[in-house]
Each structure stands twice: as structure tokens, then as C-alpha cells.
Amino acid sequence: MIRNEHMKVAGQREIARNIYELVLEGELADEIKEPGKFVHVRAGETLDPLLRRPISIADYGNGRITLIYRAEGYGTRVISEKGLHGQADVLGPLGNGFPVEAAAPGTKALLVGGGIGVPPLYGLSRRLKEAGVEPVHVLGFQSEDVVFYEEEFIRLGETHIATVDGSRGAKGFVTDVMASLGHEFSVYYSCGPLPMLKAVAEGMAGTEGYLSFEERMGCGIGACFACVCRTDSNDRGYVKVCSDGPVFKAGVVTL
Amino acid sequence: MIRNEHMKVAGQREIARNIYELVLEGELADEIKEPGKFVHVRAGETLDPLLRRPISIADYGNGRITLIYRAEGYGTRVISEKGLHGQADVLGPLGNGFPVEAAAPGTKALLVGGGIGVPPLYGLSRRLKEAGVEPVHVLGFQSEDVVFYEEEFIRLGETHIATVDGSRGAKGFVTDVMASLGHEFSVYYSCGPLPMLKAVAEGMAGTEGYLSFEERMGCGIGACFACVCRTDSNDRGYVKVCSDGPVFKAGVVTL
Amino acid sequence: MNRLQVELPGLTLKNPIMPASGCFGFGKEYAQLYDLSKLGAIMVKATTLEPRFGNPTPRVAETPAGMLNAIGLQNPGLEKVVTEELPWLEQYDVPIIANVAGSETEDYVAVAERISKAPNVRALELNISCPNVRCGGITFGTDPKIAGELTRAVKAVSSVPVYVKLSPNVTDVTEIARAVEAGGADGLTLINTLVGMRFDPRTGRPVIANGTGGLSGPAVKPVALRMVYEVSRSVSIPVIGMGGISDVDDVINFMSAGASAVAVGTANFVDHFVCPNLIDALPDRMDELGIRNITELIGRSHR
Amino acid sequence: MNRLQVELPGLTLKNPIMPASGCFGFGKEYAQLYDLSKLGAIMVKATTLEPRFGNPTPRVAETPAGMLNAIGLQNPGLEKVVTEELPWLEQYDVPIIANVAGSETEDYVAVAERISKAPNVRALELNISCPNVRCGGITFGTDPKIAGELTRAVKAVSSVPVYVKLSPNVTDVTEIARAVEAGGADGLTLINTLVGMRFDPRTGRPVIANGTGGLSGPAVKPVALRMVYEVSRSVSIPVIGMGGISDVDDVINFMSAGASAVAVGTANFVDHFVCPNLIDALPDRMDELGIRNITELIGRSHR
Numbered sequence A, B: 001m002i003r004n005e006h007m008k009v010a011g012q013r014e015i016a017r018n019i020y021e022l023v024l025e026g027e028l029a030d031e032i033k034e035p036g037k038f039v040h041v042r043a044g045e046t047l048d049p050l051l052r053r054p055i056s057i058a059d060y061g062n063g064r065i066t067l068i069y070r071a072e073g074y075g076t077r078v079i080s081e082k083g084l085h086g087q088a089d090v091l092g093p094l095g096n097g098f099p100v101e102a103a104a105p106g107t108k109a110l111l112v113g114g115g116i117g118v119p120p121l122y123g124l125s126r127r128l129k130e131a132g133v134e135p136v137h138v139l140g141f142q143s144e145d146v147v148f149y150e151e152e153f154i155r156l157g158e159t160h161i162a163t164v165d166g167s168r169g170a171k172g173f174v175t176d177v178m179a180s181l182g183h184e185f186s187v188y189y190s191c192g193p194l195p196m197l198k199a200v201a202e203g204m205a206g207t208e209g210y211l212s213f214e215e216r217m218g219c220g221i222g223a224c225f226a227c228v229c230r231t232d233s234n235d236r237g238y239v240k241v242c243s244d245g246p247v248f249k250a251g252v253v254t255l
Numbered sequence C, D: 001m002n003r004l005q006v007e008l009p010g011l012t013l014k015n016p017i018m019p020a021s022g023c024f025g026f027g028k029e030y031a032q033l034y035d036l037s038k039l040g041a042i043m044v045k046a047t048t049l050e051p052r053f054g055n056p057t058p059r060v061a062e063t064p065a066g067m068l069n070a071i072g073l074q075n076p077g078l079e080k081v082v083t084e085e086l087p088w089l090e091q092y093d094v095p096i097i098a099n100v101a102g103s104e105t106e107d108y109v110a111v112a113e114r115i116s117k118a119p120n121v122r123a124l125e126l127n128i129s130c131p132n133v134r135c136g137g138i139t140f141g142t143d144p145k146i147a148g149e150l151t152r153a154v155k156a157v158s159s160v161p162v163y164v165k166l167s168p169n170v171t172d173v174t175e176i177a178r179a180v181e182a183g184g185a186d187g188l189t190l191i192n193t194l195v196g197m198r199f200d201p202r203t204g205r206p207v208i209a210n211g212t213g214g215l216s217g218p219a220v221k222p223v224a225l226r227m228v229y230e231v232s233r234s235v236s237i238p239v240i241g242m243g244g245i246s247d248v249d250d251v252i253n254f255m256s257a258g259a260s261a262v263a264v265g266t267a268n269f270v271d272h273f274v275c276p277n278l279i280d281a282l283p284d285r286m287d288e289l290g291i292r293n294i295t296e297l298i299g300r301s302h303r
């Protein structure tokens, strides 16, 4: 069930430059059955900024959810600085997440994330591991100062970091690292900027894959048609990222 | 000099229902030479609420100013709830205050305040007392739950409280109390809603008096012509409450 | 007696609150959140003769206390709306106002004729004011003569009362209002969105793929109130007011300005429960203001 | 070379930032706060032939991310402006743009002729768009023919270039823009305020004593940007853009949309140092965006 809840802020900390980890407590947490869903967060309580911000659920459990977001634009800065006075106005859980069951127990799954696309992969990786799947992580960032959750991912499985400027891990893009991996994957999952998703999908052509998309949103629940993507694979000719996604099987959305 | 300063919040407390006392620290405090001036306070830091709120300086000294305001409308509620995170964006001091020197030492001065017009009279009363004038206070409120600073005023001199519903002090208006005072006053000072100022000025006709006015403001410094009042007593035909006032000698502003 | 009840041509409203067209789809999504029977009415998404995909993305952008949209009337087309969307809504006890759009008079007429026969459609809202579609649309809404003629053509075929939705992007909104009243409109709805833009400082280009978009939300409320005030004084048909409504005093104020009922658009994205919340808040606020029946508010600023 | 310098008819601007008319009086008040010589120019308060008292109070009201005003062109009148206000401003090294208003063509012509001879007045801004005065004013700004004729009449007597200030309360702002260009305008300034209202829920009456007021501030920015974009593409004279500017990216965006310089109005009430702050912030932001000279920004969205 979708709830609109004033969730209690159990903690917020800056885990990398302008990247915040926000832990929220409330009943909404118990509604989440799948990693990769998102919540729609109100920034402040006045009329400016007006719209909610979509943020992936990075992790969930025990009546809590964890969000990891970059405070760069106007609204996310308000959220980080002062929008959250002990509580946050959150709508969710929204959308469809990553299918954990797509990876058979005992197989390896590839998880590829870029920047603020990394957070939902953490919850996914935990669930995969619980299901007996071996997650392998390839995480791309701009530079060392914005790398986050490296330790957390390492604890769950093999983890490769790439930075554009080479200041941490391999220099280059996630696809450069992927090319050098010698594993067999039953399935891949990816979240990040569109050009990255495209490159990942090309590199993994032939393997079953799931991609999580971003689009500007209005309602976040499928009512306003703000967030559509073209697709050739259904009769409508489009999907809505907020309610049909944000996760789609590779090949559904025209890249 | 007029400063725009992010003043440090030294303390805020609710002193009556929806009435807050806010103590601010900063260099602006040292610019104040006269009671009855005001500051222009920004509510929040986003674009809504947009305009600053004019609030009288209730007291000042030792690098601090005290504001007393009613959090009733949109902006003042934002100020009280969350607008002030350790600091407040304040422009001031603005306008012209009460002339303390109008009351000769050894004489009695009448101070009449209504509701949120009471605060600036506190700073005035302190300065009068320091100057050897004996202040007599008549303070009107709606009802007992919004009465504030009674003790503080009593410490400075004779103090009469009137409430509209009689729940504290005399039942009725300040003018009812004024009629029953047996004193001789060299001068009177008043701040409150327009009908009260009018009644006070009528009741005190013949005595030198100073009235503090309220008007909706834009700039707060005399540039936008939002806050004009008609007057017959100067060649322009009007005064600006923000820069010519808010305090005017009784008779200047057409009531 | 229901204090919140309002009677309008074709519509008996339990309360004067309805979601605005385009902000509520065909109701399915919000039905997950609350019981749609609670609403005074529902203004469903614009319907065109053929299915439309709409504009490229990004289609929305935030602005100070507002937003821009250029959805481009994406909708599944008349056939699907009358065979799937509207029948699905029949399970709720709520009148539907069907928003009708097109590029040519013939499109409007064809959609109006068929959609007005759907059992739960109690009124049409002629969308002559959408700023986000290139052909037709916007000119219908800015030329009084064309607007009047279109109204007449649609009235001739509609089985239910016809409300015309006015554009705020005009020099004199009362001129268009009078023209569509003369054309036989049963009511007016206003305002649609103001045309606006947002730019990306890095690229220097518009943020919305379409270039311009329609501005809505609290930012436009003062303009909407002014137009509702002006229009309701210059016509004798009822007005449904909208533009930036987000709290109960906004409802009171639009009705004071002259609206007989109100629609809520953008605020549904900010507080997804805003419509039922407003309905619940109205009686208490009316008590505070000494208003017995909501209809007392209508146009009280004119008196 | 000064990276921020902009050359416009009659105006050599140290930087493209100037306070907008009506939000800065004749400079005296802000001169207490900072050195006016820092500004690109100053658009002073509207001047009419005779002194005006203006409208009753309340004259201003807050709205979401904006404000309404109905000052009513209060000003000390031509005589006092040219003998007192303008001479006082001569102590600063800053070009003055004199905002000229009136009810009849003759008023405009008389004010323009005399005020354009003041030594520090480098340009006129013809205010044909003030929504808060009853006679004249607003019709000049909404009728292309009358606007063109007024421009021609004023051009005939003005000793300095003439900019015409456009109203956003029109169906097609480019039509008026082209008409005043044809009338000989040297430049355009836009936008003036949108007509709006606010109501008091307790009384049901308008908050502004005048009933309607002019909406300004960040709320109107998307409309202003759109109009600057449209107008700058349809005329060949320069445009000074305004409407809701409050930060350095707003300046960049208005110039990207097609403005050659910008004016800041309402924001002066929120941050009284906004103009010098913007001037100081521009070079750093230009560095971040890889812009060498500010003029590179002008109209880059059109290319």
C-alpha cells in the first residue's frame, strides 16, 4: 500500500561530498517488499520548493528505510540543510523494483551502478545474497570524494570501483571494468545515468538484465504522464517510469 | 547605520499563547540609539514566504536585541517554527523611534499599548526610567492567555492591564483604564491597532503625544511607497511609516 | 442538508472540490490512495479523437512555487476512454467532467458527441486553452469568435452541459468568456496554465523539451483569482475556479471571488491527499468564518 | 576589458544589472546601504507631469513566491524630479533610465521632453504597462496601434534613446513589441507586472485596497523568461529583461533567453543588497560556465 507518512528522522550524515545518508523510521518501511522502489520526498513545508523529489530506497528493514541522495540542486539542498526537522514528509513505496528471483541461487549476478544510481543496488545486493545469489558490484563515480558505501558493498561481495579521473579504483567508466571481469553472470542489474545504462546494456547483450531509469516527475504515481519513455515492446508505445518502472527489463525501454 | 546581518539566535521562548520572545545577538544591536525602531526579518530562506516581516525592537543593549512577536500568519509561523536555525536574517535598525527626551525628568509619562503594540513600549519605558521619568503603563490585550511582560512592566512602574473579556485586569479597553487614572502626564506614547491609537489620541487631546503606526510594507526603507499615510501637516501630503515613522507626533498622521 | 452541496448545470456536487484535468489521469492511480466517491466530481484527462503520445521529455520543470508542464495531451484516445477508462470509473459515486480536446472543430465535435453519452459523464469541459499543443488548441482559446463558434458546434451535439475552459494568456479574458457564453456554454472553467519557460544555465537551453510549458501551482493563484473575479462579474453562467489552490482558504477565496466550485491541479502532486483533506477541512473553517452553507460564499466579494 | 560591460543605445553599462523602476525610488534610500556607482544603471520611479499621491493602502500583499502591488504611480511630479531627485543622483557615476508615465499622450510627451534633457538621464523607459492606474496606462500597453503612436510621439521629442516597457497582460506580446519597434523604439524592457488579486478569507474582500494589483517576484519568472525569449526573437532592437530575478543564474538565464541586460525589482525588498551581490557573483559563475564576456550569453538559446 502507498502511504503518505511523516517519517521520523532516525539519523542523517554526510557520507561523501554532498552525499547524504538519511535513515527514516515509520510504517511505510513495512510496506516494502522489493529492492529498487522509490519514495517521493517533500523538500520543506512551504510552497517553494514545491515538487517532491524521487529518491530510491537504498535499504529497508526493521521499520526503517535508508535513502542516499546527492544534495546538489535546490530541493535536495533544502532537504539536507533544514527540510528535515525530526521528520520527513514521504510518499511511498512507489514503482516496481528489481526482481531478485530473476537470479537463480548459486549463480553470479552483476550489479552496475553509476553515481547516485548506486544506492538502490545496495538493497538489491543484500536481498540477492540472502537468496543465495553471489553479487558482483561495479560502481562508477566521478572522483574519490564522492565515492560512498564501498565498504558496505565489499562486505556483500566482489566490488570494483571506477572513477572518471582515476582518483580511486580503476580510471575510466564502469564499462571498462566490466570488460575485464572474467565471470559468467545469470543476470545483470543496473542503475545510473542514461548513457551508462545504454553502454551496460550493449556490453551485456545476450544476458537477462534489469535497468532502473530516471525521469523528471510530477505525481510519481502514474497520473500525470510526465515521466514517459518510448518503448516498442508494448501496445501503448510507452511506459511510465514512476508506476511501470523505474526498473524495466532490458530491451523494454527504447534507449 | 542600517545593517543586513545574520544575527545569532541567543534564545527563543513562547511567553504567551502564540507570542514569542526572540533574543538575537549581533553588531546590529549596537546601532540602536532609540526605542521604538524596528527590524525587517526574513522568514525562512526559500522564496516562499518571500517578503520580510517588520517587527519592533522590544529591547536592546549589550550586543543583543529582543523581539516579541505573534506567530499567527504564515510568515511569522515559519519564523517561530523553523525559520530560525541558530540565525536570523535581519535588516535594521529601521525607522524613527520614540523621543525619550520629550518627557522631562521628574514628570510622569503615559505608555499605552495594545496587543503586539506593547513590545516597543518596554524598551521605551526602560529608557524613560533611566532618564528619570516615571512611566505609567496601560496595556490592553484580548484575553489572559495572550498577556505578556506584565511582571517586566511592573518592575519599571505603575502598570494597568485591561483585557477585552476581563479574564485579566480590568475588563474593557485601554481607554476605559486611562479615564480612571488620576495622574498628570507630561507626554504620552502609544502603539497598537489604529482604532486604539485614535481613541488614545482623542482621550489625551491637549497633551503632547507620540504614536507608532503599522502599515503593510515592501522595502521597509522608504523606497517603494507601500506604507504611506495621509497627513495634512507637511507639504508632501503624506508620510512613509517605514522611514518617516513608525513613530509620529500625534496630529501628524490623519487618523 | 449537506452544507457543502453545490448545484451546477448537469452536476450535483457533494462538495465543491474536484481534481483538475490532467493532474488526476482517469482516477485509477489516486483510487489506490482514497475513495474517489468522496470527491465533488472528477475532471479527467483531456481526451482526443486518436490516441496521442504527447511531447518529448523532460515534460515538467519546477519553478518558484509552481511548475511548468508540456505533457502534450498524451491520452489513450476516445475509443479507449469510453470503453475502458470511463466504465472503470462507474464503480464510484462521482460525476465525471470529460475534458475534450482536438486540433480541428470536427475533432472536438466527434469526441464531444460520443463521450457525452457515457453514463457517468455529467458535463464536458471544452479544452480550448491548452498551451502545449501546436495546431489548433491555443488559437481556439484566444480568439473570441472562433471560441464562440466552437462552443456552438459542440453544444449542438453534446448530451450533457458544456463548460468551456479558458486560457489566461489573453489580453481580456472577459471578452472570450462572453463570446462562449453567447455560443451557448453552460459554464466556464478557469484558468488553464500560463505559458512560461525555464532555462538551464549551463547549456543556455530551455529545460522543457518542448521549449515552453504551462505554468501552474500557487505561483499563478493571484492571476487565477483575478480572472475568476473578472469573469464571474461579466457573465451569468457559473464558473469553476482553479489555479494554485492548495489550502482551505484558497477554496474560500476562489468562491468569494466568484467561483461556484473549484478544481485542484498541481497540489495533487505535492499532497496526494489534498482533495479529501480540503473536503474534510471545509466545515470547520466555515464554522470559524460563520458560513452555514458553502453557497453563501459564491461571489460574495461582488456584493 | 571589462567582462561585464554591455553597450546599449544611449547606455554604456559597467555591468548588466540595474534596479527596476518603482522598487528603488530615486536611489536615496539604497544609497544608505551601498555605493550606487556600482550599478550598471538605475531605473528610477515612474515620473508623471503632476505629483501623484497614488492609491489607498494596503498597497502591497504577499503571494506565493511573489507579491502584489498597487502603489498607483505615487511620485513627486516632473518638476521636483528634474530639480531635486535627478540632480542629487549626479553625484554617482551611474546612468539613469527615467521611467515616464502618464494618462494622455500629451503627458508622456511633456515629461519625456523635459526629463530627457537631464544630464544623467541616458535613456527613457516609457511605462505603457502599469496595471495600477485607471486612466490610460494599461490600454497604451495592450493596443499595438496606440503603443506604436505613443512611441513615435515620444521619440520625436526625446533627447535620449527611448525604451518601451511592455505589459505581460496581452495575448501576443510580440505584436506590441513589433509595433513599438516600428514606432521607433530604441529598445524594449519587459515584463511589467501581471494583474492579480488576493482575498481575505474572513471578509471575502480583496486585500489590496485598489482591488487588483500587479504581480511581481519569482512567481512570474517563467512568464517573463518566455516573453523575453519570444520578443527578442521577433524584434531587432535590444531587450532589457526583468521579472522575478533574484540570483545569478536568473541573470544568466534571462540573457540566454535574449536579454542584453536585466533589471531587478522585488528582490530588492528581500535582499536589500541583491544588486551589488549579483554584480559580485557574476564573474565567478561565468568562469564556472566557461563564459568570457557576458555579451556571449545574449540570446544564446536562439542559436
Ligand SMILES: Cc1cc2nc3c(=O)[nH]c(=O)nc-3n(C[C@H](O)[C@H](O)[C@H](O)COP(=O)(O)OP(=O)(O)OC[C@H]3O[C@@H](n4cnc5c(N)ncnc54)[C@H](O)[C@@H]3O)c2cc1C
Binding pocket: A038, A051, A052, A053, A054, A055, A056, A057, A068, A069, A070, A071, A072, A073, A074, A075, A076, A077, A116, A117, A119, A120, A213, A214, A215, A216, A217, A246, C061, C062
Ligand atoms: C526513480 C528515481 C530514483 C532516484 N533515486 C535517487 C537516489 O537514490 N539518490 C539520488 O541522489 N538521486 C536519485 N534520483 C535523482 C533525484 O530525484 C534528483 O537528483 C533530484 O530530484 C534533484 O532534485 P534537486 O532538488 O537536487 O534539483 P532541482 O534542480 O531543484 O530539481 C528541479 C526539479 O527537477 C527534478 N529533477 C532534477 N534532476 C532530476 C533527476 N536526475 N531525476 C529526476 N528528477 C530530477 C526534481 O525532482 C525537481 O522536480 C532518483 C530519480 C528517480 C526518478
Ligand SMILES: Cc1cc2nc3c(=O)[nH]c(=O)nc-3n(C[C@H](O)[C@H](O)[C@H](O)COP(=O)(O)OP(=O)(O)OC[C@H]3O[C@@H](n4cnc5c(N)ncnc54)[C@H](O)[C@@H]3O)c2cc1C
Binding pocket: B038, B051, B052, B053, B054, B055, B056, B057, B068, B069, B070, B071, B072, B073, B074, B075, B076, B077, B116, B117, B119, B120, B213, B214, B215, B216, B217, B246, D061, D062
Ligand atoms: C513598524 C512595525 C512594527 C511591528 N512590530 C511588531 C511587533 O513588535 N510584534 C508583532 O508581533 N508584530 C509587529 N508588527 C506587525 C507584524 O509586522 C505583522 O504581524 C506581521 O508582518 C504579520 O506577518 P505574518 O507572516 O504573521 O502574516 P501574513 O498574513 O503571512 O502576512 C502577509 C503580509 O502582510 C504583512 N502584514 C500582515 N499583517 C501586518 C501588520 N499588522 N502590519 C504590517 N504588515 C502586516 C506581512 O508583513 C506580510 O508582508 C509590526 C508592524 C510594523 C509595521
Ligand SMILES: Cc1cc2nc3c(=O)[nH]c(=O)nc-3n(C[C@H](O)[C@H](O)[C@H](O)COP(=O)(O)O)c2cc1C
Binding pocket: A218, A224, C020, C021, C022, C023, C045, C046, C069, C071, C073, C099, C127, C130, C165, C191, C192, C193, C215, C216, C217, C218, C220, C242, C243, C244, C245, C263, C264, C265, C266, C267
Ligand atoms: C501536468 C499537468 C497536466 C495538465 N493537463 C491538462 C489537460 O489535459 N487538460 C486541461 O484542460 N488542463 C490540463 N492542465 C491544467 C490544469 O487542469 C489546471 O487548469 C492548471 O494546472 C491550473 O491549476 P493548478 O494550479 O491547480 O494546477 C494540466 C496541468 C498540469 C500541471
Ligand SMILES: Cc1cc2nc3c(=O)[nH]c(=O)nc-3n(C[C@H](O)[C@H](O)[C@H](O)COP(=O)(O)O)c2cc1C
Binding pocket: B218, B224, D020, D021, D022, D023, D045, D046, D069, D071, D073, D099, D127, D130, D165, D191, D192, D193, D215, D216, D217, D218, D220, D242, D243, D244, D245, D263, D264, D265, D266, D267
Ligand atoms: C512596488 C513596485 C512598484 C513598481 N513601480 C513601477 C513603476 O513605477 N514603473 C514601472 O514601470 N514599473 C514598476 N514596477 C514594476 C517593476 O519595475 C518590474 O517590472 C516588475 O516588478 C517585475 O520585476 P520583479 O519581479 O523583479 O519585481 C513596480 C514593481 C513593484 C514591485
Ligand code: FES
Binding pocket: A216, A217, A218, A219, A220, A221, A222, A223, A224, A225, A226, A227, A228, A240, A241, A242, A243
Ligand atoms: S510522474 Fe506522473 S506519471 Fe510518472
Ligand code: FES
Binding pocket: B216, B217, B218, B219, B220, B221, B222, B223, B224, B225, B226, B227, B228, B240, B241, B242, B243
Ligand atoms: S515599505 Fe517601502 S516605502 Fe515604506
